[in-house]
Amino acid sequence: MMQTTDIERAANESTANAGNLREQWESEATTSHLVTGELDLSHNVILYLDDITVSFDGFRALNKLSLAIDAGELRCIIGPNGAGKTTMMDVITGKTRPDEGKAFFGQTIDLTRMTEPQIAHAGIGRKFQKPTIFEKHTAFENLELAMKADKRVRRSLFASLFDDERDRISDVLKQIRLDKEADRSAGLLSHGQKQWLEIGMLLMQEPRLLLLDEPVAGMTDDETERTAELFVSLAGKHSLMVVEHDMAFVEALGGKVTVLCEGSVLAEGDLATVQADPRVIEVYLGR
């Protein structure tokens, strides 16, 4: 119940923002006409992949993959190495074009026809496995740069932070537990803190859907636990898709789990059910 109202509110906010965003992107992008419109969550589905096939020199990295993520959902994707998890994220973010199939963000936004930055502006944030942050900038500046704003040159020349923007950055710094490190160079942070900073940058972009590729790789147990808490708290307002090999972490997240194997969905359900599935056991033990 609670969750639905949250989502509705979020959906309304997005309608208000979409006009702005579109206007901004249209003057910036090289292929502006492709932004299809605001995010339509009328069927409560935020991401919809249908029969996606991607081949690399005849090898099918994704093979008729179909998957749907509900608005506000926290979904885990697991699967053996080479199952196509990263490739799937590449398709969603516009890095790889599928040979066949459809990829929709909400009901109307066709991801297969947009560029990477357009997709970012539309509301999909992605965290890569290797943390990529701006090492020479402070943690605060990293968040400032990622902040949803007019990102054209002429604005950046005269931009200065509004009070509410400053507050927003402080809020996110607290959320990712870097408020004490705000003025340190990001390059001096620990590996786990860098991962968190990158998650914070995603939050500053105010995406509707977060794609997180192995977010706890290299984190201590303690950090992993706190990351799980953070993600659980984000679900509802945001939708999350988390790829992870760490089963304890997946368990802590507690959401629905999708098992990918050889480029298509092998099983789907809660973790216990999936782990009991004989096909899944075979895939994991067979290796």
Next chain:
Amino acid sequence: MRTPFTVRLIQSMPRSGWIALAIFAAITWIGIPAAHLMLPESSPLHLSAYTISLLGKILCYMVVAVAMDLIWGYAGILSLGHGLFFALGGYAFGMYLMRQIGRDGSYGSDLPDFMVFLDWKELPWYWAGSDSFLWAIFLAMALPGVVAFIFGYFAFRSRIKGVYFSIITQALTYAAMLLFFRNETGFGGNNGFTDFKRILGYSITSPEMRVTLFALSAALLVACLILGRYLVSSRFGRVLTAIRDAESRVMFIGYNPLHYKLFIWTLSAVLCGLAGALYVPQVGIINPSEMSPANSIELAVWVAVGGRGTLIGAVLGAGIVNLAKSYFTVTVPEYWPFFLGFLFIAVTLYLPDGVVGLWRKLRARKGPDSAGVSETAVRKASETENTTPANSSANGARA
């Protein structure tokens, strides 16, 4: 509440930086001109015409170094073709200087001597308007700006980066040099422009004119430093350094690096053009050798020696290398290229952050309370930033 623009402009430089700039301005606008114009030649403090021109020339080089640092140090794009933009600005203003000769040339014609020599009967179309001072100033900015914009647009759009970009900028300046060597191009072939007589009707060799050009060069440097300081401390500057450090990430958070690179690249070329326009009347000649690939490489060496990524570094580097150069060319000219090469290797191997980096390291070692070294070092650095040209003037006077 947002901080107003003027406040941000003032805050972009620490107070010590502004004080240093003011001192520098006082020295270059009052002290040095007075030492040349007022003091008798017998006075030990008198500055000769040679010294004034040498210092003025170095001030122009410092402007180029700042422009180079904006693009290389902050945006991470190494240009080995900035000599071209400098020369284009010089040629644009040189056309005006040629027209100001009037009928005082050796052929007594309205046309510049080299055109008479080529048996041309009238000015080529692109010399139109060259008798206007304002047009010449405009052209000195617009010409390098347009060339840089067009070149940059295609290079950055094709995502040409790193050493490939550097190589094509070298090729660009080399090609331009070959073009300007040809007599038919209409810029005096390999002799270029020289024998200037007047600016705005006033004699170019008069002490007043010499001092005016010198003071203008100093003013341009001050303006560049203020502008540069503002840019690198603005959000624009932070995006630039972000592009330098992780370009794909910048795209991913929604910035278009093409626009950012193109802006700073074009601005950098325009500043070089202005410096070139002030340089030519002070040295009295412009020819295609200014576009030689070696010249552009030398610009990069100045910035590397001073320390890239700090504006003070660029200014220092240009000062140090050029004073060394004027010393060498007087005493042992044949060793200069070896010294330059040695300097570049030594800096690359032992001083990756140049003189400024060395200074910071020494300071960090000295002060035990130097936890926030980098911050204070930056502050200190900008403190020296502007006293440096003043120091170099003192050294220059001795040279």
